[in-house]
Amino acid sequence: MAGSKGETRxxxxxxxxxxxxxxxxxxxxxxxxxxxxxxxxxxxxxxSLYIICGSRLNAPSQQAAEELALKSCQATRNSYRVTTGGGCEIAASK
Incomplete structure (x- = not known):
């Protein structure tokens, strides 16, 4: 999986x-x-004035990685309290 972009949404x-x-x-x-x-x-x-992101690397499963990446992105978005074009979404996972 290293070097792969995985499933790109x-x-x-x-x-x-x-x-x-x-x-x-x-x-x-x-x-x-x-x-x-x-x-x-x-x-x-x-x-969009800002791009907010989050990631999770080497999780036990793809589902766990997606959940933790979303939590990371949402926590960053909440801490900065900025206006963006929408909520956090999974862009890619593997």
Missing amino acids: FYPYLPQNPKDPCTKAYKAYVAAGGHSAYATTPYSRVR
């Missing part, structure tokens, strides 16, 4: 800056060898 928007936390999280997700998931808020140029 939608292609996440990734900022061009390689030091951006969401870009780093997605690259770590792709490089992970076990069950992993990447969650993010949907990107809309009109409504």
Whole structure:
């Protein structure tokens, strides 16, 4: 599974800056060898001011990875209290 993008539900928007936390999280997700998931808020140029993301690497199962990635994304979204184009969704999992 390492190096695989897994099951992609939608292609996440990734900022061009390689030091951006969401870009780093997605690259770590792709490089992970076990069950992993990447969650993010949907990107809309009109409504999204921020991109919030979360991931879980090497979880015991794909379902657990998805649940924990969603929790991570939602916790980040709640802590920053920002307006985005929507709630957190699983973008990819394996």
